[in-house]
Amino acid sequence: MTRVPLQKKSALTVILSLIFFLVIIATSSELVARTPWVEKISPYRSVGNYHYQFEIKWFRLQDYVKQNGGVDVIILGSSLANTGIDPDVMAEAFYEQTGVNLRIFNFGVEGLTVAPNSVTAGILVARYHPALLVYVTEMRDFVAGNGMAYETRFLADPWLQYELGNFNGYGWAVDHSAALQHYLPYRNWMRADFLETMPVYLVRNKYTTASGYEPEFAYGRDLDANPDPNDPNEAANFQEYSNYQIAPARLGNLRTILDLKQDDGTPVLIVEMPVHSSFYIYVGGEGVHQQFQQTLASFIHFNGGIFLPAEACNDIPLEGRSNRWHLNYLGAPIFSKCLGQQLSILADQQNTDFVNVNMGGLK
């Protein structure tokens, strides 16, 4: 029998010990991370996506579904949806009209245009099978290049790619590991800006409601005054939105969302956000807006969706706006109530696909 040299034996023991301790540490971390104690001292979770507000919504929706046994309506969009729609008010308005309790969640995420949202929509519908998907939009959503920086980075995220079916170890690990999900909110603890950004994250986490609404407390200034093309502060907006044109690629993204009706049987309602009328000065006037609405409406109808134009809920007082686009905590309940009522009207229109599918799902 040959004797194993001492050095070789030692190296083997090191490797075996390494594996043993890795397994022990990983297992114990997982066990601890899943205890209510950890949930209590650090309720924050992350999947390593750079967009921390997306992550707040992602986990808030998971909790919402766990607590309510599912979700009927998912609202998707940018910051306009995030701060503009309170699902609880909307559900209450719908209940008053129909007597039906809707479980609504607001998945509006800052900076995400129709391009990344077309991806998010697919993931959310596949996971939660809502009875209705509401996509909140407005003219800027269809400007080519708008929000590209967010889009590229958002879509490159390995976890998101994993969710889309492109398997990778990183995505699998963060999707399955509670320990990692509890560590990742603090992953940038060594970055110089961490001590400034973390409190902001904590505050947003705190103020985002269980149904995903994040109130905005700011008030808009001089919204009634039309923007001046000669004002240097307005130059960027005029440059970006004048000569307004709908980008075909963005319509393609919208079609991806609308196709969810055919692919998964989920009806899609496209809601145009009632921005302040002075915004239309940037794009060339109300005429350009009307043209946009006509194009969008026919596109949506052609692709089997339902379109709710801005005029349907445009009765927002000036103090209900935080700027030309966003609503604040005073404007959001007004708009949400109106939206709930509009939804009930749509549900009453028996001849639409939405109602046919939806009534079974909702009642």
Added chain:
Amino acid sequence: MSITSLAFVAFCVVAILVYWLLPSPYRTGWLFAASIGFLLTWAWDLAAVLLVVATVNFYLGRWLEVAVNKRRFLLWTGIGFNVLVLVALKYNGFYVSALTSLLEHMGVQTGGGGLKLLLPIGLSFITVQMISYLVDIHNKILKPEPRWLDFTLYVVYFPKLLSGPVERARTILPKFKQPSPLDMSAAEQNAWLIVVGLMRKLILADTLLSIIPGDIFLHPESYVGQDLAVCLLAYAFVIYNDFAGYTSIVRGVSGFFGIELTNNFKLPYFARNFTEFWDRWHVSLSQWLRDYIFFPVSRALAKKVPNRDHFVHLIAPPIVTMLVSGMWHGLGWNFLVWGGLHGLYLFFERLTMLRGPRRLPDEWPKWRQVASALVVFGLVVLAWIPFRMDLATAWHYLSRMFTLSAWAKPNLWLMRMYLTGNEKVSNWADFKLPDVRVLLVLIPALLLDWNQHRRKSETFFLDWPAWARGLFLAIVILALLLLSFADTGAPFIYQGF
């Protein structure tokens, strides 16, 4: 290809396996091919430049050997050629804009963005190696390498390509021809060197670097005195762990080929005087500077001023040597000031030695060793200020750090209110406290150094029981994994030199 990437790990595993599987006559060729392959992952034109540099020096060395007359001329031609390549490619910031405008004035199109010249990585390291090669042949202490392949491998050998160590041809060329056998003990030693290097670079240096605000070395006036002091301390450990980490990794990798590289760092912050500091910091360059600048300057002076205790003998060699060291790091006034400061430190140290018989630091009483180490460390840290920033900013930094009114009283009341949930803050700076995270990282950094110092071994872990090494490795791997989730990837600082 970064040497901390997984691609580099795969590259090394293949290179090492093939190297040892090949019959020994083919190993040099394989190492050469692997090094060129590594170079090509950076830029093909970089490989071309280095091959030209190697070939010119190879033939210059041979001519120097056989030349009867004009040996001195050939030597200076060689030195001139190497310095010219360095200046032309590395220090092009000084002349490219002027050249661009001249060309455009003459009607030559430069492509709109001005002239873009290749910036070969590691060129400063290669230049000094080439100069020492030619000088050694000229001084007849080295025979020129007869084989182009072996000599070119000396130039492009990938573990030492990016940032050294600065190896002498006379020590490394024999190692290429007769590498040490790789047994289990050597493999384990090399593996631990790599682990120590990764710890220093990825866990200590990169983490500290991330903590330091990006603009503190640009706008020191925006920060209070305690922030400036703590960030300077952090930077001192960043630059040390970054470079020492790199050296440890490449020594470990090279060790797997049976080729030992110089240990560039011997716990420099434990040095008890400046002479000792330069025996411990960037050792291979320090030794090069000693042999090719300090000694020749001293010898030249001795011919003119025979009295060795003369003032000029005390000041000129260290000042000249350290100014050259500064210029080697970069053509800028700040690097000259950094070098000049170290030259002055060495001069004052030599001055004190005149007072009595010289005693080695080991013979000093313990209290003096500790006090001296602290003074040396403090002065070295201060010298990093001009090393890191331009002179005007460096002056602001230094003066603000030493202005009492710039130091703010910590707002402990606010912190208490914040911790009890009675106050909201959006900025750590509101507390007027130094960043505690720096101290959090400095503790393991100091523990590593202290253990290496106390046990007089870089890889003291090898003395631990196997299970403890396994546990330690598991902790290191998990730390690396957790840190990898943050966006903090930073290139090696000395890769820029």
